[in-house]
Amino acid sequence: MYKVKVFITLRESVLDPQGTAVQQSLHSMTYNEVKDVRIGKYLELAIEKSDRDVDQLVKEMCERLLANTVIEDYRYEIEEVITQ
Amino acid sequence: MKFAVIVFPGSNCDSDMYHAIKDELGEEAEFVWHTEDSLDGYDGILLPGGFSYGDYLRSGAIARFSNVTSEVIKAAEAGKPVLGVCNGFQVLLEAGLLPGAMRRNKDLKFICRPANLKVENNETMFTNAYEQGEVISVPIAHGEGNYYCDEKTLEELKQNNQIVFSYHGENPNGSLEDIAGITNKSGNVLGMMPHPERAVDSLLGSADGLKLFQSIVKSWRGSHVVTA
Numbered sequence: 001m002y003k004v005k006v007f008i009t010l011r012e013s014v015l016d017p018q019g020t021a022v023q024q025s026l027h028s029m030t031y032n033e034v035k036d037v038r039i040g041k042y043l044e045l046a047i048e049k050s051d052r053d054v055d056q057l058v059k060e061m062c063e064r065l066l067a068n069t070v071i072e073d074y075r076y077e078i079e080e081v082i083t084q
Numbered sequence: 085m086k087f088a089v090i091v092f093p094g095s096n097c098d099s100d101m102y103h104a105i106k107d108e109l110g111e112e113a114e115f116v117w118h119t120e121d122s123l124d125g126y127d128g129i130l131l132p133g134g135f136s137y138g139d140y141l142r143s144g145a146i147a148r149f150s151n152v153t154s155e156v157i158k159a160a161e162a163g164k165p166v167l168g169v170c171n172g173f174q175v176l177l178e179a180g181l182l183p184g185a186m187r188r189n190k191d192l193k194f195i196c197r198p199a200n201l202k203v204e205n206n207e208t209m210f211t212n213a214y215e216q217g218e219v220i221s222v223p224i225a226h227g228e229g230n231y232y233c234d235e236k237t238l239e240e241l242k243q244n245n246q247i248v249f250s251y252h253g254e255n256p257n258g259s260l261e262d263i264a265g266i267t268n269k270s271g272n273v274l275g276m277m278p279h280p281e282r283a284v285d286s287l288l289g290s291a292d293g294l295k296l297f298q299s300i301v302k303s304w305r306g307s308h309v310v311t312a
Contacts, residue, residue: 010187014232017188017258041141065149068142068178070185071232 001083002047002054006076008067009040040072054078085304086112088126090156090172092136092147093118097169097281101132104281109297118150127308128165128300129156131172133225133279143186143228144174153179165209165300166273170226173265173275182268182275183241184233190258194227198289199278201264202252205245208267209303210274213295219252220292222278229277231259231266244269249276 010016019037026034043066047054058076067074087105091098098115105113113130116123123129137146147153153175160166160181168176176182189195198221203214214220233241238260241247249265257277265276280293 013234014187015190017190017192017230021192065145066141068145068185070177070183070234071187 001049001081002045003079003081004045004047004054004058004076005079006043006045006058006062006066006074007040008043008062008072008074009038010071011073014071085127085301086114086125087128087130088116088123089113089130089132090152091115091117091132092134092150092175094136094138095132095134095171097133097171097279100279101130101169101281104284104293104297105130108284108294109301111297111301116152118147118152121151121155123152123155123159126159126164127304129159129167131156131166131168131175132281133170133172136171136175139171139228142174142178143171144176144178147171147175148178157181160268160273163270163272165304167210167296167300168273168275169279169281170229170277173277174228176273176275181273182266183237184231184260184266186228187230187232187258188228189226189230189256192227194225195229195256196225197223197256199224199256199264200252200254201249201278203248204250205248205267207245208248208271208274208299210267210296210299211248212303213299220283220295221290222280222283222293223289224256224278225282226257226277229257229259231263231277233260240269241266246271248274249278 018039023037062074089101203218206214206216250262255262280296283290283293
């Protein structure tokens, strides 16, 4: 079994209005050190071992459904877990 | 002319669309559930607004993999008129039938009010009943209508006259170049955020949207001459 963590954020070139609003709020709380806030999505997938390559599978899922690569970037971490 | 009104779980402008076609335009319309795997026999495909699949993940992302969406893609490739309004537009973007993507509105608010649109191209099967440059009033109702595409795509949209409607006077959502509606390259797929089906009778505040549907019928009749 694999535990996969997928992180999706808006691409650098795309303005993130939610992130901007949160940054402004942090500034008004005097956290002026904050220079950028990007809001994204976090997904956890549990994937069963099969004869298909897990890295390839996750990449495909990200490209086809989980992220919209027109405006979003993604990265993922794959961890093998031993099930009891 | 017979229209299919596609219904996903969470669509909520399907009845308005049906009413516009049936009662105001006077053409045939049928609801088509998202599980259907054929759109044979329909001359035009309408994807209504709403919140398909609760807008989970991204607006339109899950609907893109519905049975019926594969058929919508086939119909588009066959040259049938395909109109996506609001969430329908988002589904067309996710399905890759139209270029670009939607971001949250720049002020993060759901906006529901009439908007002035300018007809940027009246030589499409969706706009031939309008004057070039005509300004019309059509309601908008969305939280994610902030259209985005990269510079290369924008250049192509302009070159091929694919920008059909733009917001006039004020841009409500921050969309690139004030874009409110675009077609695909061959001109038979239109996606727009404003709701023409909510502007088909002056009792509703505006009848400016009716000409869009009349345009589709006019263009269809032109290419399907009825033989006696």
